[in-house]
Every structure is written in structure tokens, then in C-alpha cells.
Amino acid sequence: MANEKSNTGNGSHGIPTPKTLTTTAGRPVADNQNSVTAGPRGPVLIQDFQLIEKMAHFNRERIPERVVHAKGSGAHGHFVVTQDITRYTSAKLFSSVGKSTEMLARFSTVGGEKGSADTERDPRGFALKFYTEEGNWDMVGNNTPVFFIRDPLKFGDFIHTQKRDPQTNMKSPTMMWDFWSLSPESLHQVTILFSDRGIPDGYRHMNGYSSHTFSLTNAQGELFYVKWHFKTKQGIQNLAADVATRLKGEDADYSQRDLFGCIQDGTFPKWRACIQVMPEADAAHYKVNPFDLTKIWSHKDYPLIEVGEMTLDRNPENYFAEIEQAAFSPVNIVPGMGYSPDKMLQGRLLSYPDAHRYRVGTNYESLPVNQPKATEVHTYHRDGTMRFDSNGGSAPNYEPNSFGGPKQNAQYREVPVQLSGQPGDRYDHREGNDDYTQAGDLFRLIGKEAQQRLINNIVGSMKGIPEHIQRLQISHFYKADPNYGMGVGAGLGIEVGEALVAGD
Numbered sequence: 001m002a003n004e005k006s007n008t009g010n011g012s013h014g015i016p017t018p019k020t021l022t023t024t025a026g027r028p029v030a031d032n033q034n035s036v037t038a039g040p041r042g043p044v045l046i047q048d049f050q051l052i053e054k055m056a057h058f059n060r061e062r063i064p065e066r067v068v069h070a071k072g073s074g075a076h077g078h079f080v081v082t083q084d085i086t087r088y089t090s091a092k093l094f095s096s097v098g099k100s101t102e103m104l105a106r107f108s109t110v111g112g113e114k115g116s117a118d119t120e121r122d123p124r125g126f127a128l129k130f131y132t133e134e135g136n137w138d139m140v141g142n143n144t145p146v147f148f149i150r151d152p153l154k155f156g157d158f159i160h161t162q163k164r165d166p167q168t169n170m171k172s173p174t175m176m177w178d179f180w181s182l183s184p185e186s187l188h189q190v191t192i193l194f195s196d197r198g199i200p201d202g203y204r205h206m207n208g209y210s211s212h213t214f215s216l217t218n219a220q221g222e223l224f225y226v227k228w229h230f231k232t233k234q235g236i237q238n239l240a241a242d243v244a245t246r247l248k249g250e251d252a253d254y255s256q257r258d259l260f261g262c263i264q265d266g267t268f269p270k271w272r273a274c275i276q277v278m279p280e281a282d283a284a285h286y287k288v289n290p291f292d293l294t295k296i297w298s299h300k301d302y303p304l305i306e307v308g309e310m311t312l313d314r315n316p317e318n319y320f321a322e323i324e325q326a327a328f329s330p331v332n333i334v335p336g337m338g339y340s341p342d343k344m345l346q347g348r349l350l351s352y353p354d355a356h357r358y359r360v361g362t363n364y365e366s367l368p369v370n371q372p373k374a375t376e377v378h379t380y381h382r383d384g385t386m387r388f389d390s391n392g393g394s395a396p397n398y399e400p401n402s403f404g405g406p407k408q409n410a411q412y413r414e415v416p417v418q419l420s421g422q423p424g425d426r427y428d429h430r431e432g433n434d435d436y437t438q439a440g441d442l443f444r445l446i447g448k449e450a451q452q453r454l455i456n457n458i459v460g461s462m463k464g465i466p467e468h469i470q471r472l473q474i475s476h477f478y479k480a481d482p483n484y485g486m487g488v489g490a491g492l493g494i495e496v497g498e499a500l501v502a503g504d
């Protein structure tokens with residue numbers, strides 16, 4: 001893409017010699033200052049097409065912002081393999097140590113609108129697109145290894161609580177805590193959100209996680225379940241709550257400024273990519289359901305295995321074209337990878353492409369930023385809004401055909417999906433599920449001072465919400481760790497007795 005600003009042309013002081021301005025149809029424009037009017041006082045004439053085109057195009061500049069992850073920043077970079085993982089996957093992007101693949105990253109907050117502040121307490125989106133020779137692989141994760149819910153049926157409900165109250169049009173801690181207190185599976189993620197890591201210091205100082213379990217398959221057809229971890233090489237750094245609040249006013253684009261500025265200055269952020277690998281047979285016996293998005297796999301059980309390093313080294317030339325229109329989807333995997341039974345992942349496989357078709361348009365994958373760069377696309381899709389390429393030209397638009405159109409290739413057969421064989425039903429995902437131990441593990445891990453900051457952050461947020469919600473939520477904290485529940489109770493002036501702990 002041409003960089004207009006750095007195109008020195010023949011002008012003086014490095015400023016390019018201006019080209020003649022045209023309409024979108026290429027007609028040279030003689031006057032871009034004065035509308036065509038009937039006499040100097042007007043009115044304007046409808047035949048001033050340039051005026052009408054400018055106003056009409058301006059009216060249509062916005063596309064719908066993402067319903068979640070609307071505020072984001074991104075950059076281009078490279079992923080280089082540092083360790084051999086061909087025993088787990090046949091994906092060509094990992095075929096040899098030293099292999100480099102072009103990629104794109106977009107980071108974001110979740111709940112805020114496109115103009116919201118970067119330093120909100122909120123999970124951060126961590127979306128990566130790898131332009132591999134076997135198609136694009138999108139790793140669409142967060143900066144947290146778990147999530148608030150484990151059934152996609154609750155996603156819309158949950159996100160409504162993070163947005164604005166239908167009447168007051170303001171954010172509502174009551175909505176948030178009401179939902180969380182009635183959805184104890186959220187406790188682990190709530191604990192991360194209100195801990196120090198709930199407000200990362202920009203996008204460079206946080207880890208990224210697939211959060212979901214995915215799978216890898218090797219050349220022998222063996223399947224391994226995996227979780228992806230991208231560990232920041234800049235070190236974890238977070239913002240204290242009061243600093244973040246100040247920055248919301250002083251520099252709402254704090255994370256955008258930081259990412260763009262450091263890449264512009266040649267300080268390229270890097271992440272170490274690792275996997276946790278679970279052999280397929282382990283999945284049935286692991287101590288937690290490995291497909292439950294509210295649970296981590298302990299590092300002690302499945303240690304991190306290094307895979308590679310990702311470096312962001314190029315800012316976008318144009319934010320809208322390269323970041324706003326970028327469309328990441330967990331659907332996009334490559335041969336040698338697979339999905340998993342994770343219910344939330346299955347939900348996202350449906351909802352992400354659906355959101356992009358609505359937000360960007362039917363042919364969103366054909367936009368330059370979304371197109372594969374290292375392989376060609378051969379489909380029988382035709383037409384649709386804004387079809388700007390050759391649309392398949394005169395080639396057949398149906399399959400099978402006897403005119404040399406693209407054909408399937410059995411070499412890329414996926415490893416069969418193992419299904420449970422149990423009846424299709426609505427199974428209670430809370431029945432017998434321990435929502436407390438891992439949240440408690442984290443509480444116990446972070447140390448006394450961080451525990452107190454976590455408690456203070458929670459108390460600050462829960463102050464002023466109805467007491468019945470406070471009491472129920474405190475009972476969850478208590479079940480994770482008595483000190484956790486008693487700390488929040490003390491901060492809210494609520495005595496933590498037996499009835500409260502029982503959730504009555």
C-alpha cells in the first residue's frame with residue numbers, strides 16, 4: 001500500500017507534488033472550495049455532482065462498530081518458529097524451526113464503544129491472523145486464560161450487562177453483579193478482572209491466551225488438545241486503578257498511542273508463543289472438563305511447550321482499511337489443526353463470521369487485510385455486495401463441473417470428530433461443576449498485598465448495588481477462599497455469617 005506521506009515525488013521539502021483531484025469516477029475537479037450556485041448568494045444547483053458525492057459519501061463513512069471489542073489497535077508482524085512441534089501438528093506454518101509467517105494483530109477492550117477509553121477495567125481482546133501457505137489461521141483470544149460463562153446461550157445476556165442500562169443509558173454495576181452473582185461460573189474470570197491484571201498497561205505488557213481448547217493433528221492422524229499462550233516478552237505490567245482512572249480523562253487512547261508509538265520508534269513488541277498439550281485420551285479423565293472455558297489446565301499437569309516468537313514491527317498505513325475492516329474468526333484454522341467440543345468455541349464458530357457478514361459485508365474475506373497472502377483462494381462463491389475482484393471471471397460457478405474448476409482434495413481430510421453418543425438434551429452445566437477451586441487457587445497465588453488490592457477493587461465496584469446481590473456474591477467469594485469472602489464482606493460492611501455463606 002502506498003504511503004502518501006512518504007512519497008517524496010518532485011516537490012520541495014520532501015512534500016509530494018500534488019496530483020489533480022478527481023471525482024470517484026476520475027473526472028478532474030476544477031474547484032474544491034466553492035459549490036455551484038445560482039449567483040453568488042445561491043441556492044446550490046443539483047448538478048453540482050461533486051458536492052452531492054462528497055456529502056453522500058461522508059454520510060456513509062461509518063460501518064457498524066463491533067458489538068464487542070469495538071475499541072481496538074493493531075499492527076502487522078511476523079511469527080517465527082523456534083521449537084519443533086511437528087510431532088503434534090502437520091500444519092505447514094510450523095514445519096521447520098526458523099520458518100517465518102506474516103501476521104496481523106488486533107488488541108481491544110471488550111465492553112466499551114469505539115470511542116471509549118483504553119484504560120477501562122475490562123478483559124482485552126488478543127486477535128491474531130497468520131497468513132499461512134495453507135490459508136489464514138486466526139487465533140482469536142483474550143488476555144485472560146478463562147471466560148465468564150461456559151455456554152454460548154448466555155453470551156448475549158452477559159454482554160448486555162457490560163453495556164448500557166436500557167433506561168439510564170449508563171454502565172450499571174448492578175446489572176454486572178446481578179448476572180455474575182447468579183452465574184457462579186464467572187467467579188474465576190471475575191477474580192482475574194478485578195486483580196491487578198484487570199487493567200494492563202497498554203497492549204504490549206499483557207499475555208494472550210486462546211482460552212478455548214483447540215486441537216492439533218499430526219501427519220499420523222493423532223489428535224492432541226491444546227491451549228495457546230502468548231507470553232509478553234516486555235513483562236507483565238498493569239495500571240493501578242487510580243492511574244487508569246486519571247488516564248481515561250488525560251489520554252483516552254493510551255494503549256493505541258503506546259503501541260503505535262513504540263513500533264514507530266523501532267521498539268518492536270514480542271511475545272513467546274507456547275502450547276499446553278493434552279493427549280486425546282487424557283480428556284476423558286482430567287480433573288476438570290478440559291472443554292470448560294471457565295477452567296485452566298494447571299501448568300503443573302500440562303507444562304508450557306515453546307513454539308515460536310511473534311514480533312509486531314509495522315504500523316498500519318490506514319487504520320480503517322487494515323484494522324477496522326480486519327475480520328478475525330476462530331473458524332479460520334489450517335490443516336493440522338482442529339476445534340474442540342468447547343461449547344463456547346462452537347458458539348463463536350457461528351457468531352464471528354456472522355458478525356463480519358453483517359458488519360463488513362458478504363465478501364469481507366476478499367478485502368486485502370483479510371485475504372490470504374501466501375496462497376490463492378478458489379471458491380464457487382459469486383456476487384454479493386461490493387464484489388471488487390474479477391468475481392471468478394468466466395470460470396464455472398458450480399461444482400462438480402467438467403471444465404477444470406477447482407476440486408476437493410482428500411489429502412486434507414480432517415481427523416474425525418469424536419462425539420459422545422449421549423442423547424441431545426439441555427444438560428445443566430452447573431451440576432457437579434466446581435466453580436470455586438480455581439478462583440481460590442488464584443486468590444491464594446497472588447499474595448497478601450495483591451489480595452487486598454483485588455478486594456478493594458471489588459468493593460469499589462460493588463458499593464451501592466442492592467444488598468441481596470452483595471450477599472450472594474460474597475458467598476461465592478467465601479467458597480473460593482474464606483479470606484476472600486470475609487475481605488469483601490468487611491469492605492462492604494456486611495457480616496459474613498453462616499446464612500450468608502449458604503447463599504441465603
Ligand code: NDP
Pocket residue numbers: 145192195196197207229296297298299300437438439441442445446450
Ligand atoms: P501455576 O503456579 O503453575 O501457574 C500460575 C500462573 O498464574 C502463572 O504461571 C501465571 O500465568 C499466572 N499468574 C501469576 N500471577 C498472576 C496474577 N497476579 N494474576 C493472574 N495470573 C497470575 O499454577 P496453575 O497452573 O495451577 O494455576 C493456578 C492459577 O493461576 C489458576 O487457577 C489461574 O487462576 C491462574 N492462571 C493459570 C494459568 C494456566 O494456564 N495454568 C494462566 C494464567 C493464570 P502466566 O504465566 O500465563 O501469566
